[in-house]
Amino acid sequence: MKRSRVPALLTLGVIAFLFAPLVVLVVNSFNASRFGGEWDGFTWGWYEKLWEADEVWESLGVTLKIALSASLASMLLGTLAACALHGFRSWLQGVHSMLVTLPLVMPDILMGMSLLALFVVTGVETGLATIWIAHVTFCLSFVTMVVLGRLQDFDFTLLDAARDLGATRAQAVRKILLPLLLPGVLAGGLLAFTLSVDDYVITFFVSGPGTTTLPLRVASMMRTSRSLPVINALSTLLIAGTFLIAALSFRLQRRA
Amino acid sequence: MRGARHRSGEWLITLPSLAWLGVFFVIPAALVVVTAFRPADLHGGVAAGWTLENIETLRDPAWLPILWRTLWLSAATTVVCVALALPVAFQMARVGPRLRQFLLLLVVVPFLSNFLIRIFAWKSLLHPEGVLTKVLVSLHLAPEDALLLNNAGAVLLVMIYTQLPFAILPLYAAAEKFDFHLLDAARDLGAGPCRAFMKVFVPGVRRGILSAVVMVFVCSLGQYVIPQFVGGASDEMLGNKIQQRVFADRNLPQASALAAALMAAVLLPMLVVAAWQRFGRKEGAA
Numbered sequence: 001m002k003r004s005r006v007p008a009l010l011t012l013g014v015i016a017f018l019f020a021p022l023v024v025l026v027v028n029s030f031n032a033s034r035f036g037g038e039w040d041g042f043t044w045g046w047y048e049k050l051w052e053a054d055e056v057w058e059s060l061g062v063t064l065k066i067a068l069s070a071s072l073a074s075m076l077l078g079t080l081a082a083c084a085l086h087g088f089r090s091w092l093q094g095v096h097s098m099l100v101t102l103p104l105v106m107p108d109i110l111m112g113m114s115l116l117a118l119f120v121v122t123g124v125e126t127g128l129a130t131i132w133i134a135h136v137t138f139c140l141s142f143v144t145m146v147v148l149g150r151l152q153d154f155d156f157t158l159l160d161a162a163r164d165l166g167a168t169r170a171q172a173v174r175k176i177l178l179p180l181l182l183p184g185v186l187a188g189g190l191l192a193f194t195l196s197v198d199d200y201v202i203t204f205f206v207s208g209p210g211t212t213t214l215p216l217r218v219a220s221m222m223r224t225s226r227s228l229p230v231i232n233a234l235s236t237l238l239i240a241g242t243f244l245i246a247a248l249s250f251r252l253q254r255r256a
Numbered sequence: 257m258r259g260a261r262h263r264s265g266e267w268l269i270t271l272p273s274l275a276w277l278g279v280f281f282v283i284p285a286a287l288v289v290v291t292a293f294r295p296a297d298l299h300g301g302v303a304a305g306w307t308l309e310n311i312e313t314l315r316d317p318a319w320l321p322i323l324w325r326t327l328w329l330s331a332a333t334t335v336v337c338v339a340l341a342l343p344v345a346f347q348m349a350r351v352g353p354r355l356r357q358f359l360l361l362l363v364v365v366p367f368l369s370n371f372l373i374r375i376f377a378w379k380s381l382l383h384p385e386g387v388l389t390k391v392l393v394s395l396h397l398a399p400e401d402a403l404l405l406n407n408a409g410a411v412l413l414v415m416i417y418t419q420l421p422f423a424i425l426p427l428y429a430a431a432e433k434f435d436f437h438l439l440d441a442a443r444d445l446g447a448g449p450c451r452a453f454m455k456v457f458v459p460g461v462r463r464g465i466l467s468a469v470v471m472v473f474v475c476s477l478g479q480y481v482i483p484q485f486v487g488g489a490s491d492e493m494l495g496n497k498i499q500q501r502v503f504a505d506r507n508l509p510q511a512s513a514l515a516a517a518l519m520a521a522v523l524l525p526m527l528v529v530a531a532w533q534r535f536g537r538k539e540g541a542a
Contacts (some may be wrong), residue, residue, distance in 0.1 A: 007343040007350075011359070014344050016364040021377035022388055028380065077265035081273035088266045096270055099277045105470065106285075107478025107522060110323030111493045113502065113515045114284035117291050120301060120508060137280045140273060172308065194368045201371075201481060205502070218372045228380065235373040236541065242369045250361055 022239055029232035032236060035157060036232070060215040061199055066213065070135035071143075071192035077136070078143025078192075079185050084142070087149040103141045111138060112205030119206065127208035135199065139192035146191060148169065150184025150253075178206045183252040190249040204231040216236075269403075285519065297323035300506035310513035326494040329408070330476035335421035337472045338465060343373075345427035345464070346457060348433060349394040360428070367421035375485050378407065378414045384488065406488035415483045419475060423468040430464020431457075470529055474522050495516055 012227060028036035032043040085097055103111065115134050119126055154177075162172040200215035207216060218234070221227045292310050297303040318429035348359050365372065381388045383406040404410060438460065442452040458465070480495025494514065503510035 003350075007453075009348040010340070010343040014340055014420070014424075015359075015362050017417070018363070020371065021374065021381055021417070022366060025373070025377045025380055029276045035383055036387040037383075037390045039503065051382075067323055068440040077273045077276055084266060084270040087382050088270075092266065096274055099281065102282055103277070105522070105526065107495075107518070107523070110285070110288075110482060110515055110519055110522070111281075111480040111497060113498060113511065114288045115280065117287045117508065117512060118280070121287060121291070125507055133280055138275065138278065140286060144273070148482070165417065171315050171448040177373070188368065198368065198370050207537060215370060215372050218370070218376070221508075222372070222376055231373075235376065237371070238373060239369050239517055246361060246365050246368055250357065 022072040025232055026239065027073045028229070029236040031229075031232075034229060036229070045234055046229045049230050053227075054149075055212075056214070056217055056230075056234060059212045059214045062128070062211055064132055066135055067193050067196035070132055070139055071198045073136045074139035074192045075141045075185055075189040077140050079147050079181070079186055081140070081144040082147035082151055085148055100144050103138055103167045104145070106137075108199075108201035108203075112202040115202070116205045122143075125208060126206050127211050130208070130210060131203055131213065133197045134202050137238045138202060139198070142191050142195060143185075143188035146179065146188035146253075147179050150181060150187075155179045156179060187249045187252040190245055190252070194245055204235045271316045280511055288512045288519065289516045291509050292516045293346050294509045294512075296507045296534065300508065302508055307509075309344055310509045313510065314513055322492060322494055322497060325408075325491070326477060329415060329493065330473050330479075332347065333476045334414055334423075334469055334473045336416050337419050338427070338468050340420060341423035341427045341468060342461075342465075343453075344424050345431040345461070346453070348424075348428050349431035350436065355449045362423050363428075367425075371418065371481070374418055375414060375482060378410070379486055400455055405486060406491075408487065408491050411483050411487040414486050415479060417475055418482065422471045422475060425469040426471060427461060427464045430461040430467075434460045434528060442524050466529060466533075470526060473525065477521060478518060 002080075029037050029045070029046055030042050031039055032045065033040035042209050050103070074158060081096070081100055085093055085100070094168050112134070115130070116126075116138070118124075124130060158176050158180075159172050164168070167175065198215065199213075203216060207213065212220075218231060221231055279392070291302055293306050293308065295303045295305055295307045295309070341432065343431050345364075348356055351359070364507075380386050384403065386404075389398065389402055391403055392404075393402065395398055398404075434457065439452050442456045443449070447455065478495050479493055480499050483491045483493050483496055484499075495518075498511050498514045498518070501507050501514060505511075
């Protein structure tokens with residue numbers, strides 16, 4: 001029977017809609033025109049300006065520091081959580097599962113606002129540490145979901161086989177479970193990393209005066225029209241980075 | 257003996273994440289509700305004692321337009337996103353595995369690209385000197401002095417843009433499990449493609465639709481960055497008011513009262529959905 005072409009065309013349209021603004025952004029990062037309404041000739045100028053913008057690289061450093069440490073911590077916590085959720089059926093896991101899922105549907109502004117309330121009431125100075133805590137909190141649930149998906153595909157009879165062949169429980173976990181689970185954990189970690197690099201709303205609430213992450217920097221650049229084309233250049237680099245990380249993460253999740 | 261070890265093992269691996277979420281998710285959320293009943297002090301902190309004043313100010317009719325705007329923008333975003341995502345999810349589930357992976361990557365990349373960058377991209381597209389304005393003017397589709405930016409339409413457009421992947425991903429997950437033979441059967445029995453899509457595919461992925469609706473609607477309710485950057489002064493949402501109470505007025509209890517109201521607005525649809533799903537499962541089992 002002849003299939004309708006409408007869904008395929010609509011899909012193409014939606015993908016074009018998703019990418020058009022990003023393509024214009026990338027093209028304009030090489031455009032000499034300030035507002036990008038028309039093509040004024042090719043230039044590397046905005047990238048040179050970006051290269052000289054020390055404050056951008058400084059905030060990139062802050063962002064990477066937080067993203068790396070927050071994704072490591074959430075990988076550890078999330079993997080343990082996924083093992084617990086997958087391995088046991090009890091009231092405890094019922095509560096646990098609800099706690100892990102709720103942050104996924106909590107609007108960012110509420111999470112940022114409530115963490116700020118916690119830090120204000122307990123008198124904790126906002127800064128690098130409070131941003132790290134916030135990032136671990138929202139990454140944790142995402143890592144758990146990714147690892148849990150991986151665990152559901154895992155053949156647990158392999159562990160029994162290892163035990164039958166004389167491995168201790170610890171050996172079986174270390175030599176069988178961990179290597180097979182690792183791609184899922186890494187994919188979760190990559191997701192956590194991208195989410196942490198990306199986050200603006202929650203970070204805005206819990207950051208201190210001295211700690212400016214990259215999204216906070218971009219937001220302040222967006223308010224001054226002087227640096228607009230430089231954001232195009234920066235965005236192009238960030239989109240390229242996102243594409244690489246997403247492709248890598250896909251590869252990790254597919255390799256069974 | 258073995259049972260006891262089993263229990264302690266469960267607690268051991270559950271405790272780290274449970275404790276973390278307890279301290280940094282549950283307690284802060286509860287704190288917001290408590291702070292809503294506290295008076296503010298002059299230094300942007302929370303004073304001792306209790307008050308109903310913050311809650312009472314929510315009854316000010318001046319809130320109604322903001323509340324209404326927040327609701328209609330979120331509802332419109334949800335409807336458009338789900339309507340666009342349904343055929344996309346349908347198509348993605350029907351193509352071969354390689355193309356499917358590629359399409360999934362195409363959907364995920366804009367979703368993972370920096371949120372602010374996506375807003376910035378639209379801000380420069382819609383700018384009076386930007387590409388879109390120039391194109392529309394040259395095609396005589398818009399007047400010379402068209403202002404595409406700083407209005408509710410721009411806010412809605414960018415909200416749809418940023419939320420669309422949130423609708424596509426759960427719908428795709430549901431469509432992947434859908435048995436497409438049912439669709440062929442409907443066609444064999446004489447249904448047109450459109451009718452088969454609406455009467456067989458759409459009901460078949462209703463759980464996916466439900467999670468897409470909840471995801472998009474709930475995330476939209478708390479939105480404030482998009483109205484801030486592409487909206488005008490009269491396009492503010494509830495989130496903008498929370499943000500202003502915290503950072504401009506430095507009045508945490510007032511902000512908490514608003515946040516608590518938003519939290520209730522978020523939890524309510526989720527509870528309804530959870531109850532409905534539980535009821536639905538029982539019905540299905542019977």
